Each structure stands twice: as C-alpha cells, then as structure tokens.
Amino acid sequence: MGVRFACHACGRRLNVKSELAGRRGICPACSVRFRIPAHDTQTSTPIDASEAPRPDDSSVPAKSTAQQQRAHDSSIAANAGGSANPNPSPQRTSPPSASSTRPPSSLEDVLGGTSATWYVRPSSGGQFGPADGPTLGQWISEGRVADSAMIWRDGWPEWRTARSVLPQEQGGDPPRVEQNHKSIPAVRTVPAAPANTVPAAADPVADPDKPLRTSGKVLDTNKKKVSHKRVTSSVVLALVFILLLSALIFVVWWS
Numbered sequence: 484m485g486v487r488f489a490c491h492a493c494g495r496r497l498n499v500k501s502e503l504a505g506r507r508g509i510c511p512a513c514s515v516r517f518r519i520p521a522h523d524t525q526t527s528t529p530i531d532a533s534e535a536p537r538p539d540d541s542s543v544p545a546k547s548t549a550q551q552q553r554a555h556d557s558s559i560a561a562n563a564g565g566s567a568n569p570n571p572s573p574q575r576t577s578p579p580s581a582s583s584t585r586p587p588s589s590l591e592d593v594l595g596g597t598s599a600t601w602y603v604r605p606s607s608g609g610q611f612g613p614a615d616g617p618t619l620g621q622w623i624s625e626g627r628v629a630d631s632a633m634i635w636r637d638g639w640p641e642w643r644t645a646r647s648v649l650p651q652e653q654g655g656d657p658p659r660v661e662q663n664h665k666s667i668p669a670v671r672t673v674p675a676a677p678a679n680t681v682p683a684a685a686d687p688v689a690d691p692d693k694p695l696r697t698s699g700k701v702l703d704t705n706k707k708k709v710s711h712k713r714v715t716s717s718v719v720l721a722l723v724f725i726l727l728l729s730a731l732i733f734v735v736w737w738s
C-alpha cells in the first residue's frame with residue numbers, strides 16, 4: 484500500500500509508503516521538497532520556505548524503484564524509473580561567516596558609543612565585559628584585544644573574531660590581550676544570547692584569590708607534617724632514653 488501522487492514541480496509519478504504520509508520528501512527526479520500527502524492526490528504539496536522544520540520531521544529522500552532494490556530498507560519508492568537523486572541532503576543554512584560583514588571604516592562607528600554592550604573572549608580563555616563602546620575602544624588602544632580574540636556585541640547572533648570586526652588601523656602587532664588580561668575587570672555575567680556559543684566558561688580571573696588559598700592550604704599541610712614529624716621524633720627519643728636508662732639500672736642492679 485502506498486500513497487500515489489505526482490511531484491508538483493516536475494510531474495514525476497511517485498509512490499510512497501503510506502506510513503510516511505505527512506512527512507517531508509524529496510523528489511528523486513528534481514530534488515524538490517514536498518509534503519507527502521496523506522492520500523492519493525494529483526500532486527504533492529510544496530513545502531513553504533518559511534515553514535519551520537519540526538524536530539521530529541526529518542526529510543525523507545524519495546527513491547526510485549531501482550534504488551529501492553539496492554537499498555533494502557528504502558522507505559519511499561517512486562513507481563517510475565529514470566534519473567534519481569542518489570543522495571539528497573537536507574538543506575543546511577550555513578552560518579553567516581564573519582568575513583561576510585564588511586567592517587565599517589571608523590573604529591568609533593564599530594564601537595557604537597556608550598549604549599553598546601561588548602564582551603571579549605581572548606583565545607587564552609576567560610571573558611571580559613560588559614563594556615561599552617568607549618571602554619572597548621580603550622582596551623583596543625591598549626592592545627588588550629588581540630586579532631584572534633572573539634568579541635560579541637548585544638544583538639549579534641554569534642561571536643566574531645576581532646580581526647573581522649575591528650578596522651585594522653594600528654600598524655604592527657599589538658600586544659595580545661592574553662598577556663594583559665589580568666588588568667581587565669573580570670566578568671561573572673554571561674550574555675544571554677547566543678546561548679549555544681556561550682558555554683559557562685570558568686573565568687581564571689574571576690577568582691584571583693583562589694591560588695593564594697590553595698597555596699595557604701599547602702603551607703598549612705606542610706606545617707602539620709613538620710609538627711607531626713617533630714612529635715614522632717621526640718617520642719622516639721624519649722622511648723630510647725627510657726630504654727637506655729632501664730638498661731643502665733638493670734646493669735647496675737645485677738652487678
């Protein structure tokens with residue numbers, strides 16, 4: 484049993500297993516996407532480009548009869564032979580690459596004044612911000628923001644490299660933010676968006692007294708070890724002394 488319909492784009496007759504009705508399919512002839520109709524229909528329903536893909540709604544590549552013979556578990560079979568799309572892959576929306584946005588000419592334009600909220604992530608780790616435009620400008624002028632550092636501004640869908648955002652105006656290689664990042668105030672707040680690119684990273688600067696505490700503990704432990712050793716050695720010494728004394732008394736007694 485199957486659902487019989489024709490591709491709405493190329494008219495190819497297709498025969499699809501009825502349990503796949505309502506799912507999305509790809510025409511083996513023209514690779515167009517369609518909604519597999521529930522019953523036999525004249526043509527398939529085109530998938531609107533604006534239709535948001537549902538998570539449980541994976542595209543089912545329609546396969547020709549010849550392919551079905553090869554692929555044992557093929558779920559969709561077209562009832563006509565001919566050319567087929569052997570490997571229709573789901574459309575992938577490639578993320579906008581950082582280089583696709585042309586940086587505005589002036590640094591002030593990029594920074595966006597005091598209303599802007601910036602975050603900086605050096606490649607060495609940690610995160611700095613929020614900083615307004617002038618503050619970020621100061622960091623940049625002090626050479627704290629390396630080209631390789633990732634920066635994010637409120638409203639951006641993703642982090643971008645400083646190289647792709649900031650106009651290259653200073654000559655030479657500025658000192659890297661990793662080297663000076665202790666002087667930049669540490670942040671505990673993480674911008675809400677983009678959530679997928681902002682894992683809660685442990686900020687090495689956020690807890691500056693942690694190493695001190697650790698070394699203090701180590702010192703304490705060492706002290707305890709030393710005093711323990713002292714106690715042990717004095718006890719041993721006392722025992723030896725008592726032993727020698729009793730031996731002496733013994734000798735004197737028997738002589």
Ligand SMILES: [Zn+2]
Nearest residue numbers: 490493510513
């Ligand atoms: Zn088609």
